[in-house]
Amino acid sequence: MKNLEIPKIYSIKKTPKKTLENWFRLMTIGRAIDNKAPNYLKQAIGWSYHAPYAGHDGIQLAVGQHFEKNKDHIYLYYREMLTAIAAGMTSEEIILNGISKATDPSSGGRHMSNHFAKPEWNIHSVSSSTGNHTLHAVGTARAIKYYGEKAVAISGQGESSVSEGYVYEAITGADKEQLPVIFVVQDNGYGISVPKKDQTANRKVANNFSGFKNLRIIHCNGKDVFDSMNAMAEAKRFAIEESKPVFLQANCVRMGAHSNSDDHLLYRSSAERNYVIEYDPHAKFRRLLLRYNRFTEEELLEIEAAVKAEIKVSHKAAMNAPDPSPDSIYDFVIPEPFVSEKYPQGLHSEVGEKKKLITALNETLKAEFRHNPDTFIWGQDMANKDKGGIFNVSKGMQQEFGEKRVFNAPIAEDFIMGTANGMSRYNKKIRVVVEGAEFADYFWPAMEQYVDTSHDYWRSNGKFSPNITIRLASGGYIGGGMYHSQNIEGALVSIPGVRIVYPSFADDAAGLLRTAMRSEGLTMFMEPKALYLDPKAATVVPDDFEVPFGKARIRKEGDMLTIITYGNTTHLCLDAANKLQEEGINAEVIDLRSLIPLDEEAIINSVKKTNKVLLVHEDKVHGGFGGELSAIINEKAFEYLDAPIRRVGSPFTPVGFNRILEQAILPNADIIYKAAKDLISY
Amino acid sequence: MKKTAIIYSYNSQKSKKVAEKIIAAFGESNIEAINAEKLTKEVFENFSNFILSSPTWFDGELPNYWDEFVPDLEEMDLKGKTFTVFGLGNQKDYPENFCDAIGILVELLEECGAKVVGRTSLEGYNYESSRAEQDGLFVGLPLDQENQARLTNGRIESWVTQLIKEMD
Numbered sequence: 001m002k003n004l005e006i007p008k009i010y011s012i013k014k015t016p017k018k019t020l021e022n023w024f025r026l027m028t029i030g031r032a033i034d035n036k037a038p039n040y041l042k043q044a045i046g047w048s049y050h051a052p053y054a055g056h057d058g059i060q061l062a063v064g065q066h067f068e069k070n071k072d073h074i075y076l077y078y079r080e081m082l083t084a085i086a087a088g089m090t091s092e093e094i095i096l097n098g099i100s101k102a103t104d105p106s107s108g109g110r111h112m113s114n115h116f117a118k119p120e121w122n123i124h125s126v127s128s129s130t131g132n133h134t135l136h137a138v139g140t141a142r143a144i145k146y147y148g149e150k151a152v153a154i155s156g157q158g159e160s161s162v163s164e165g166y167v168y169e170a171i172t173g174a175d176k177e178q179l180p181v182i183f184v185v186q187d188n189g190y191g192i193s194v195p196k197k198d199q200t201a202n203r204k205v206a207n208n209f210s211g212f213k214n215l216r217i218i219h220c221n222g223k224d225v226f227d228s229m230n231a232m233a234e235a236k237r238f239a240i241e242e243s244k245p246v247f248l249q250a251n252c253v254r255m256g257a258h259s260n261s262d263d264h265l266l267y268r269s270s271a272e273r274n275y276v277i278e279y280d281p282h283a284k285f286r287r288l289l290l291r292y293n294r295f296t297e298e299e300l301l302e303i304e305a306a307v308k309a310e311i312k313v314s315h316k317a318a319m320n321a322p323d324p325s326p327d328s329i330y331d332f333v334i335p336e337p338f339v340s341e342k343y344p345q346g347l348h349s350e351v352g353e354k355k356k357l358i359t360a361l362n363e364t365l366k367a368e369f370r371h372n373p374d375t376f377i378w379g380q381d382m383a384n385k386d387k388g389g390i391f392n393v394s395k396g397m398q399q400e401f402g403e404k405r406v407f408n409a410p411i412a413e414d415f416i417m418g419t420a421n422g423m424s425r426y427n428k429k430i431r432v433v434v435e436g437a438e439f440a441d442y443f444w445p446a447m448e449q450y451v452d453t454s455h456d457y458w459r460s461n462g463k464f465s466p467n468i469t470i471r472l473a474s475g476g477y478i479g480g481g482m483y484h485s486q487n488i489e490g491a492l493v494s495i496p497g498v499r500i501v502y503p504s505f506a507d508d509a510a511g512l513l514r515t516a517m518r519s520e521g522l523t524m525f526m527e528p529k530a531l532y533l534d535p536k537a538a539t540v541v542p543d544d545f546e547v548p549f550g551k552a553r554i555r556k557e558g559d560m561l562t563i564i565t566y567g568n569t570t571h572l573c574l575d576a577a578n579k580l581q582e583e584g585i586n587a588e589v590i591d592l593r594s595l596i597p598l599d600e601e602a603i604i605n606s607v608k609k610t611n612k613v614l615l616v617h618e619d620k621v622h623g624g625f626g627g628e629l630s631a632i633i634n635e636k637a638f639e640y641l642d643a644p645i646r647r648v649g650s651p652f653t654p655v656g657f658n659r660i661l662e663q664a665i666l667p668n669a670d671i672i673y674k675a676a677k678d679l680i681s682y
Numbered sequence: 683m684k685k686t687a688i689i690y691s692y693n694s695q696k697s698k699k700v701a702e703k704i705i706a707a708f709g710e711s712n713i714e715a716i717n718a719e720k721l722t723k724e725v726f727e728n729f730s731n732f733i734l735s736s737p738t739w740f741d742g743e744l745p746n747y748w749d750e751f752v753p754d755l756e757e758m759d760l761k762g763k764t765f766t767v768f769g770l771g772n773q774k775d776y777p778e779n780f781c782d783a784i785g786i787l788v789e790l791l792e793e794c795g796a797k798v799v800g801r802t803s804l805e806g807y808n809y810e811s812s813r814a815e816q817d818g819l820f821v822g823l824p825l826d827q828e829n830q831a832r833l834t835n836g837r838i839e840s841w842v843t844q845l846i847k848e849m850d
Contacts, residue, residue, distance in 0.1 A: 012753045203741050203778050279746050
């Protein structure tokens with residue numbers, strides 16, 4: 001994009017005195033706390049992580065001053081104390097965050113200090129993972145554009161964050177979608193101790209993006225208040241009026257170390273340290289106010305004294321604020337789900353025509369899109385004429401709901417996941433469904449966003465819940481080899497903050513999907529792709545069916561053995577149980593449907609009845625969910641066991657492509673039958 | 683030749699050394715040294731010829747003493763006055779912004795109506811881009827004490843000879 005002029009709206013001579021006074025006051029508050037923060041650590045009060053912002057003063061003031069609360073959306077990185085103050089957060093709120101008090105508006109002491117947020121104003125809670133929120137800002141900008149609001153999303157970050165692949169995904173995605181988002185990249189020359197020559201070939205990282213078609217690049221002196229204010233004013237005007245992204249690179253200096261755990265004397269010469277201090281932006285602004293006779297020394301001293309007094313009061317109030325209670329740790333792990341009044345157990349007795357699992361999913365998605373106009377779905381292969389999803393689960397949706405609600409995503413799984421997070425931040429009505437990857441096997445690039453999204457509700461102290469359903473075509477039995485057959489739930493179940501469901505029949509798939517799409521929170525919805533079209537997974541599906549989370553379904557009652565399973569292996573277990581029945585062995589088959597939350601009651605009740613347990617899943621036995629189930633049963637129902645718990649699953653290998661290899665690896669009905677027989681005869 | 687002011691930061695040891703060489707080449711009686719750190723707009727009113735020292739800071743910025751003078755400079759009428767700018771830069775470590783500050787300052791001076799002289803050849807330098815480069819010449823004299831210190835004296839001598847011809 002060609003260089004455009006930056007209008008000079010602000011200057012030392014023309015900016016009204018009242019405005020200058022406010023800026024100086026905000027900057028003085030910021031610096032006073034920035035300088036004071038290490039003392040809290042020295043006195044063992046808290047603030048054990050503090051990344052000083054000194055040297056970024058101009059740009060942070062400018063960004064904060066341009067943020068309109070409850071209208072714009074902003075994501076601050078851990079070095080943005082002044083942005084938070086300039087956006088309206090009080091000195092007391094900053095200190096509450098610093099010393100991790102229960103009343104800290106950012107997280108109630110749950111998240112690391114120096115991560116400033118106020119979600120009720122759209123100052124969003126962010127990760128410590130550098131640049132992670134760049135994707136969130138892009139997702140939020142997508143919502144801003146969709147709902148036609150004249151606002152921007154702003155992502156603040158250091159120049160080293162641009163080395164992260166997901167930051168590139170965010171910027172190229174915003175460029176493609178032409179979204180009103182400003183990436184404010186504060187360049188202080190270092191990623192902790194790594195100089196930027198080790199991060200980027202162009203010293204100015206913005207120039208790495210010079211070929212992007214819709215992205216406007218603006219450079220400014222982030223140490224200078226006026227240059228930063230003018231650049232930010234233009235960035236915001238452009239982003240809103242043109243509905244295009246802006247990469248605003250602000251050259252800053254890091255006057256101190258990276259944080260209080262970093263010793264920059266180890267890698268910076270005294271000459272360099274003095275050089276950056278010489279360009280102290282705060283001192284420069286103060287000099288300008290005096291040089292151009294906008295303030296007298298006495299006036300500035302008066303402001304400084306008032307700030308000192310204010311901080312004293314804030315410090316006292318924050319010190320007296322309550323600490324978080326240890327009892328609160330289970331609060332806000334995941335929001336309360338949608339409650340089904342008609343199907344409280346997730347069971348029905350409807351008769352009629354059976355529907356395949358894929359049809360049940362397709363019809364439920366459509367029904368929910370009709371029910372809630374604020375639903376969106378995207379993913380790779382989501383919509384192109386008659387193609388609707390990699391397996392055509394979403395067929396016909398774009399035709400019915402339009403390309404703004406149903407659309408293709410680039411081949412970038414982290415982008416799919418991260419923008420889902422960002423879009424759902426826009427308001428609580430929004431429900432996002434994503435096909436997280438073409439196959440579950442390809443979800444790994446999105447794990448960075450998945451893990452971070454799992455933290456959001458807890459980390460924000462219940463102030464933000466990512467309302468997202470991730471659909472993943474999962475499992476094998478299709479001759480797909482190790483990139484089209486694997487189960488990944490074993491790796492996911494150790495992460496709190498996500499519901500994980502894995503239905504095996506059409507009605508449960510429909511009911512769980514409806515519940516997921518009506519609930520707040522993050523749900524991982526695993527689809528056994530081998531069963532999409534399989535007649536044995538077809539069932540009658542009530543139009544309004546709902547299956548609550550954490551309600552297992554007894555697929556076959558029995559009293560001699562409990563077989564606990566989910567997904568593809570439910571059908572194999574039923575086949576084995578039917579064969580056992582012919583021999584007079586009455587096995588109970590429990591289809592968990594939900595892994596998290598887990599229906600422990602159904603499991604324990606069955607164990608009490610049968611006294612023997614066989615755990616079956618398609619995923620690897622080693623590290624698989626069966627290990628956790630086994631431990632739970634041992635802890636809670638050991639006295640009822642008459643035999644050791646037995647597990648059946650895949651061996652500790654990838655899934656092979658040749659059918660011979662696949663069959664040797666994935667569990668089958670015969671293996672389950674033999675394991676059951678062994679257990680019965682124990 | 684009219685009285686000439688040479689303006690540089692007395693705090694900057696490297697610029698000071700170079701400035702002293704220029705003063706010596708010019709002849710001390712023809713030139714008056716002024717501390718850029720304490721610059722007032724009156725200085726610009728009192729002289730007709732100026733030699734400004736503007737090293738490039740960071741990735742292509744004016745040093746703070748010039749940057750803080752810009753609000754005054756922008757409002758000046760410099761018609762009839764002659765300026766030239768030299769500056770220290772580092773073409774090896776900062777090849778994308780080599781001596782940008784010379785270009786930035788010259789642009790500001792020209793916007794105020796000043797006559798700018800002392801353009802020099804690009805020959806002998808190795809960098810990627812520079813705001814000091816215009817129409818195949820540098821708009822002043824770039825000096826690289828980090829990588830080409832041994833060329834500095836020669837560059838100053840020929841530049842001063844040129845300035846004596848070009849300045850009124």
